[in-house]
């Protein structure tokens with residue numbers, strides 16, 4: 001399969017990059033990304049992934065657009081207030097690039113419905129706002145054998161990592177946070193506040209991490225340039241105030257109920 005001429009032109013700045021090339025752009029076009037959460041992280045992630053030519057999206061969010069979202073959730077405008085975030089995000093994608101395919105689930109992910117809603121994508125990008133959903137998504141990804149890009153923000157700290165807990169020796173998100181958060185929500189964006197531009201950094205970082213997974217699955221090593229390395233299990237701690245980036249290698253928990261035993 002090759003990209004048609006109008007797509008070659010649209011993605012010319014990608015294709016000329018040796019780290020992407022025609023093969024990498026084709027892999028992006030053939031990729032299916034499930035986005036969990038179309039909020040502060042999901043919005044910029046979706047913008048850059050759609051711009052990158054990811055061919056198919058599934059958007060999952062049960063929330064509606066509120067005025068307090070507009071300070072950071074960049075795909076929404078005043079005209080979207082009260083609309084389903086997932087549907088408004090899909091509408092944005094169709095306006096931006098009608099060639100991309102979008103499926104909408106206006107639903108909240110639970111342990112029971114996660115696998116069904118996620119399906120069999122290339123990867124899941126989780127930018128949701130609570131631990132219960134994150135753990136349900138992680139467990140489903142392990143069970144489905146699907147890669148997971150996880151991104152979160154707490155005030156001025158961002159955390160981004162790629163997980164492949166279904167692979168031997170690779171940790172999952174649950175290996176990292178444990179089981180303590182299953183029942184309760186701990187993220188308190190509403191109470192703590194959050195700076196829009198910083199959430200945007202984390203969202204675009206997550207988009208970059210998702211692109212790494214697509215490049216890796218396309219078999220791109222590209223002579224050690226690094227874009228084909230998904231960096232499984234390496235947590236990127238982003239300090240938005242310094243600013244500074246600290247990578248931490250996570251290890252698989254042999255007692256993890258998500259990915260072990």
Ligand SMILES: [Zn+2]
Pocket residue numbers: 165171172173174175176252253256257258259260
């Ligand atoms: Zn695990």
